[in-house]
Amino acid sequence: MTDIRIEVSGLHKAFGSLEVLRGIGFTTPRGTSTVLLGPSGSGKTTLLRSLNALDIPDSGVVRIDDVSVDFSLLPPGKAGRATARDLRAQSGMVFQSHNLFPHRTVLQNITEGPVVAQKRPPDEVVAEARVLLDQVGLADRADSYPYQLSGGQQQRVGIARALALKPRVVLFDEPTSALDPELVGEVLSVIRDLAAQGWTMVVVTHEIRFAEQVADQVLFLDGGVIVERGTPERVIGDPQEERTRRFLRRVLEHG
Amino acid sequence: MRQVFRGVLLLLLLLIVFPPPANARDQQPPVVRVGTEGTYPPFSFHDPGTQELTGYDIEVVEAIAAKAGWRLEFVETQWDAIFPALDAGRIDLIANQVSRNDERQAKYGLSSTYTHSRGVVVRRTGDDRVKSIADLKGKTTAQSSTSNWAKVARDAGARVEAVEGFAQAAALLTQGRVDAIVNDNIAVLDYLTTTGSKDVEIAGDAGQAGSEQVLALRKTDTALLAQANQAIEALRADGTLRGISEKYFRADVSVRDGGAADLSQGRGQRSTWDVLRSTAWPMFVGLVKVTIPLTALSFAIGLVLALLVALARISPFRVLSGLARAFISVIRGTPLLLQLFIVFYGLPQIGLKFPPFTAAVVAFSLNVAGYAAEVVRSAILSVPRGQFEAAATIGFGYAQALRRIVLPQAARTAVPPLSNTLLSLLKDTSLGSVVLLTELFRESQLAAAESNEFLALYSFAGLYYWVICVALSAAQKRLETRLNRYVIA
Numbered sequence: 108m109t110d111i112r113i114e115v116s117g118l119h120k121a122f123g124s125l126e127v128l129r130g131i132g133f134t135t136p137r138g139t140s141t142v143l144l145g146p147s148g149s150g151k152t153t154l155l156r157s158l159n160a161l162d163i164p165d166s167g168v169v170r171i172d173d174v175s176v177d178f179s180l181l182p183p184g185k186a187g188r189a190t191a192r193d194l195r196a197q198s199g200m201v202f203q204s205h206n207l208f209p210h211r212t213v214l215q216n217i218t219e220g221p222v223v224a225q226k227r228p229p230d231e232v233v234a235e236a237r238v239l240l241d242q243v244g245l246a247d248r249a250d251s252y253p254y255q256l257s258g259g260q261q262q263r264v265g266i267a268r269a270l271a272l273k274p275r276v277v278l279f280d281e282p283t284s285a286l287d288p289e290l291v292g293e294v295l296s297v298i299r300d301l302a303a304q305g306w307t308m309v310v311v312t313h314e315i316r317f318a319e320q321v322a323d324q325v326l327f328l329d330g331g332v333i334v335e336r337g338t339p340e341r342v343i344g345d346p347q348e349e350r351t352r353r354f355l356r357r358v359l360e361h362g
Numbered sequence: 363m364r365q366v367f368r369g370v371l372l373l374l375l376l377l378i379v380f381p382p383p384a385n386a387r388d389q390q391p392p393v394v395r396v397g398t399e400g401t402y403p404p405f406s407f408h409d410p411g412t413q414e415l416t417g418y419d420i421e422v423v424e425a426i427a428a429k430a431g432w433r434l435e436f437v438e439t440q441w442d443a444i445f446p447a448l449d450a451g452r453i454d455l456i457a458n459q460v461s462r463n464d465e466r467q468a469k470y471g472l473s474s475t476y477t478h479s480r481g482v483v484v485r486r487t488g489d490d491r492v493k494s495i496a497d498l499k500g501k502t503t504a505q506s507s508t509s510n511w512a513k514v515a516r517d518a519g520a521r522v523e524a525v526e527g528f529a530q531a532a533a534l535l536t537q538g539r540v541d542a543i544v545n546d547n548i549a550v551l552d553y554l555t556t557t558g559s560k561d562v563e564i565a566g567d568a569g570q571a572g573s574e575q576v577l578a579l580r581k582t583d584t585a586l587l588a589q590a591n592q593a594i595e596a597l598r599a600d601g602t603l604r605g606i607s608e609k610y611f612r613a614d615v616s617v618r619d620g621g622a623a624d625l626s627q628g629r630g631q632r633s634t635w636d637v638l639r640s641t642a643w644p645m646f647v648g649l650v651k652v653t654i655p656l657t658a659l660s661f662a663i664g665l666v667l668a669l670l671v672a673l674a675r676i677s678p679f680r681v682l683s684g685l686a687r688a689f690i691s692v693i694r695g696t697p698l699l700l701q702l703f704i705v706f707y708g709l710p711q712i713g714l715k716f717p718p719f720t721a722a723v724v725a726f727s728l729n730v731a732g733y734a735a736e737v738v739r740s741a742i743l744s745v746p747r748g749q750f751e752a753a754a755t756i757g758f759g760y761a762q763a764l765r766r767i768v769l770p771q772a773a774r775t776a777v778p779p780l781s782n783t784l785l786s787l788l789k790d791t792s793l794g795s796v797v798l799l800t801e802l803f804r805e806s807q808l809a810a811a812e813s814n815e816f817l818a819l820y821s822f823a824g825l826y827y828w829v830i831c832v833a834l835s836a837a838q839k840r841l842e843t844r845l846n847r848y849v850i851a
């Protein structure tokens with residue numbers, strides 16, 4: 108058992124003639140948070156979706172804990188889909204637009220995966236789900252439907268849903284960008300708690316202040332490559348690359 | 363999704379409680395299946411009191427069966443479908459005043475004659491333009507299009523309007539939509555006494571020396587034909603045929619010069635109210651035993667097929683989606699009646715013979731599949747991609763995501779258009795009447811042929827359909843409310 112939870116190397120992905128990822132490699136130690144920064148269209152979402160095989164890279168290797176997939180060797184058809192599913196099972200994902208199941212209650216949204224896909228005992232799962240709901244501050248909304256919640260509450264349910272899978276890592280794709288400004292704080296504070304509890308996380312965000320607080324490692328992505336990497340003090344506090352500086356200036360001005 | 367399963371279960375339950383009709387079974391000889399109209403009094407009709415099939419031809423063929431040792435199974439079908447049914451092996455003989463002519467003699471096994479009659483020309487009362495068969499040139503007559511009388515009319519230069527049975531023809535004549543009818547003397551006399559109609563009258567003979575009516579069998583069934591002929595001669599010799607004939611016609615029509623038929627005593631007239639009262643129950647039985655099970659089963663199977671076709675249609679495999687597209691296009695681009703005929707009369711020619719109820723279920727469920735597939739497809743596509751992806755990230759495979767996440771949401775979009783499909787289907791099952799199914803509409807046709815109460819009986823049948831449709835619409839409302847509970851506060 109290694110202390111490296113995520114290991115990515117040589118990741119390439121093109122959509123048609125557009126090369127979106129052009130040789131990405133990085134590692135994430137267990138219990139740490141990695142923040143992906145980068146301008147729009149730089150490939151952050153694609154990279155994140157490659158980690159759980161929602162997008163299938165053309166080549167490169169992704170290892171999460173003890174599941175490793177070499178995408179250039181991925182067999183076509185059923186076998187390939189099974190491999191992708193194994194890798195996907197290693198992570199939980201929080202979407203920008205939460206993607207909660209509208210026809211399920213808050214509690215059902217959380218228990219659906221563990222009970223139906225992981226086939227764990229419902230009683231146990233429900234008990235855990237209630238603990239998670241308490242943790243994200245929604246203990247009293249278990250029986251609400253998603254449409255009855257505010258955006259921030261919905262996103263916190265999305266986080267609880269991801270955690271209920273007991274994943275090795277949690278992936279966040281701009282979890283606060285779709286929210287009204289006054290709701291951003293409650294979601295970020297939940298994620299901050301998770302970092303403190305030792306979850307291994309990869310977070311795409313434009314919240315620079317938040318990144319400085321929670322990140323153990325910052326990756327700055329541009330044009331499908333990692334342009335700069337290091338601690339937040341290094342990458343955000345003292346960027347070496349002109350592209351990083353320009354990006355940070357723009358985000359800090361508008362943010 | 364659980365609601366959908368519950369619905370399907372309910373339908374299956376309905377089917378167990380109301381199984382499809384007995385004539386849906388196909389049987390081997392020694393049972394002889396007899397094709398007859400059941401709407402051609404006094405030869406083949408339903409007794410208004412008992413609803414039993416009876417008539418001169420029925421009693422004759424029953425007497426023949428008693429002599430020949432057959433067990434009979436009657437299959438009631440429209441005249442124009444009778445010979446195709448014989449060809450397709452759905453019946454073994456026709457007992458329905460089949461006139462002997464050269465074409466039929468060449469193609470079928472025809473029995474000895476059991477009825478001698480003559481054709482007459484019928485006109486609207488007092489219409490002097492029609493005096494004899496010669497006057498039919500350039501005029502329009504109403505006939506069963508494949509009957510011998512239609513041939514006689516055409517040969518006389520008339521244009522033939524196709525109808526099902528004499529009662530319908532008489533209605534068209536009375537309404538002035540056609541100029542004349544050529545038909546059997548006896549059938550016309552029966553109509554005139556039964557209805558007491560003064561609107562039409564016999565203008566004169568159809569000009570033939572007389573016609574002979576026989577049983578028709580497949581040419582290859584020589585043994586069965588020999589048995590029939592033997593029995594007919596025996597019945598003629600022992601006076602049985604004469605007895606049956608005199609009971610119905612007060613004359614012996616089983617020989618050439620047995621006297622003029624006299625039907626003046628008639629079968630008696632009944633009030634509209636009486637007709638309705640005695641028909642309401644058979645129609646209800648037709649509704650509950652055939653129309654509803656046929657609708658429910660076809661809809662359930664059709665929906666499952668529609669889902670498969672819709673999934674094929676949106677699958678990334680070109681061949682699969684191409685096939686699905688072709689299927690949808692063919693189903694939507696051809697008449698339902700034609701699809702029904704292909705399954706019922708066409709497929710037996712390549713060895714695929716289903717009993718009537720099964721054939722109807724096959725045709726109707728394929729039709730539902732063709733229409734519902736597009737509804738299901740667009741409903742699935744209306745569910746945001748993110749739902750599929752979220753389902754994938756919680757560990758669901760494609761089938762699981764579809765069943766637990768996507769379809770329940772798609773259902774909300776699909777229910778209103780699918781309800782329309784269901785209502786259409788319920789009404790379209792009336793087409794089952796042309797493939798030997800005694801469903802609601804067929805029951806009303808049977809009663810109308812015997813009583814001529816078209817308006818009352820068809821309106822009454824309509825009432826049954828309407829009530830079921832209203833009930834289904836109410837169920838749809840409730841289902842929609844249920845499915846909307848997670849989007850409307």
Ligand SMILES: Nc1ncnc2c1ncn2[C@@H]1O[C@H](COP(=O)(O)OP(=O)(O)OP(=O)(O)O)[C@@H](O)[C@H]1O
Pocket residue numbers: 122125127145146147148149150151152153154
């Ligand atoms: N499924 C796809 N098909 C074609 N092009 C795609 C697809 N997904 C992403 N792209 C393209 O790939 C590039 C990278 O997209 P990606 O979503 O990874 O960027 P991003 O860094 O997440 O941007 P943003 O900050 O706007 O979310 C973009 O140019 C985008 O248009």
Ligand SMILES: [Mg+2]
Pocket residue numbers: 151152153
């Ligand atoms: Mg993105």
